[in-house]
Amino acid sequence: MKKLLVVLLVFFSLIIGMLNLSSPTKLSFCQQEIQIFNQYYQDRTAGSDGENETADFIMNTLISIGIKPLYSTYKQAFNYSYSSSQNVIGVIDNNSANYVVIGSHYDNVFVEDKSYGINDNASGVVTSLNLAKLLKDEKLDYNIIFAYFGAEEVGLKGSEYFLNSLQKKILDNIILYINLDSIGAGDNLYYYHYDLKTIYGNFIDNFANNYKILKLGKDKLYSNISAFGINYNHIGLNSDNASFLKKGINSLTFFAGNLSATGFGFFETEGQDKIMHTSDNMQTTEEVFGEKFYSNMESVNNFVYNLMISKDFVSNMLEREINPTLLSIWFLKLIGILLIICLTLITLVVYICKKKRKTL
Numbered sequence: 001m002k003k004l005l006v007v008l009l010v011f012f013s014l015i016i017g018m019l020n021l022s023s024p025t026k027l028s029f030c031q032q033e034i035q036i037f038n039q040y041y042q043d044r045t046a047g048s049d050g051e052n053e054t055a056d057f058i059m060n061t062l063i064s065i066g067i068k069p070l071y072s073t074y075k076q077a078f079n080y081s082y083s084s085s086q087n088v089i090g091v092i093d094n095n096s097a098n099y100v101v102i103g104s105h106y107d108n109v110f111v112e113d114k115s116y117g118i119n120d121n122a123s124g125v126v127t128s129l130n131l132a133k134l135l136k137d138e139k140l141d142y143n144i145i146f147a148y149f150g151a152e153e154v155g156l157k158g159s160e161y162f163l164n165s166l167q168k169k170i171l172d173n174i175i176l177y178i179n180l181d182s183i184g185a186g187d188n189l190y191y192y193h194y195d196l197k198t199i200y201g202n203f204i205d206n207f208a209n210n211y212k213i214l215k216l217g218k219d220k221l222y223s224n225i226s227a228f229g230i231n232y233n234h235i236g237l238n239s240d241n242a243s244f245l246k247k248g249i250n251s252l253t254f255f256a257g258n259l260s261a262t263g264f265g266f267f268e269t270e271g272q273d274k275i276m277h278t279s280d281n282m283q284t285t286e287e288v289f290g291e292k293f294y295s296n297m298e299s300v301n302n303f304v305y306n307l308m309i310s311k312d313f314v315s316n317m318l319e320r321e322i323n324p325t326l327l328s329i330w331f332l333k334l335i336g337i338l339l340i341i342c343l344t345l346i347t348l349v350v351y352i353c354k355k356k357r358k359t360l
């Protein structure tokens with residue numbers, strides 16, 4: 001019965017989408033799909049039956065929009081610790097050597113009658129499914145993998161398994177990983193790329209200048225990071241993009257939040273710190289954030305879509321090295337610092353010598 005209702009809901013939302021009709025209630029970006037998660041897939045705890053049923057729902061949605069599986073089946077089962085989970089992997093094959101991966105985790109932290117992972121991370125999953133719909137008919141010169149990861153909340157297990165089992169010819173040719181995690185509930189939208197001034201990073205920053213609503217979170221995000229090391233408690237690396245970074249793959253992560261708030265920054269809104277941690281359901285997100293919850297998702301959708309269809313996207317993503325202009329600025333800064341150190345040392349030596357002569 002539950003499955004039949006879900007199939008009917010998906011069917012009608014697709015028909016409405018195709019006919020471009022508005023429903024009797026106000027339709028916001030992917031609101032109907034969010035409703036399906038809120039009503040039918042509340043418990044998606046890693047390793048649970050609910051997680052597996054959600055994987056079926058994602059798989060059926062991919063089938064309905066015409067996305068092919070990357071392997072012989074959409075679902076990629078795996079074991080971790082004493083449990084098992086599954087990823088759902090689809091692909092748009094444009095006959096290219098290069099790949100972009102768009103990823104989102106669909107498992108959640110479930111709290112009965114309170115938290116159903118609507119922001120974390122139904123918001124990312126439904127936006128990714130919408131992007132699959134949009135990008136399917138674009139003529140692009142690279143392939144796109146749509147990855148829906150299980151068992152993220154227990155330590156990024158799904159993305160780790162996906163990468164470890166991926167064919168080398170794909171792994172070596174991922175030009176960008178795009179991570180969508182908790183992109184609805186927040187006063188602000190942030191993006192994050194761990195690149196330390198590369199050409200690909202600059203291209204994204206320049207592109208983002210057209211989207212004033214997006215804030216580059218890296219100043220805040222870099223603040224806790226130790227040089228080039230990976231700190232898993234770090235907010236910017238607290239999601240599946242960390243698995244890709246470990247493999248040396250450039251990534252672009254989106255999340256909503258309020259980094260100026262007093263607490264952790266994720267899920268926060270001014271004056272209501274951490275509300276989303278314990279009440280991540282549709283009613284609370286709509287009460288606290290209203291239309292912003294949906295407009296945030298839509299903004300990320302538009303950003304990613306326009307970035308991916310932009311003319312110089314591939315050539316810039318392939319430029320992974322440090323930007324030479326910035327490198328020369330760093331070099332000049334280094335020379336300046338060395339000069340200051342030398343001058344200080346010389347002054348010190350002269351001063352000591354003069355003092356010694358006086359005492360003699």
Ligand SMILES: [Zn+2]
Pocket residue numbers: 105120121181182239
């Ligand atoms: Zn998450």
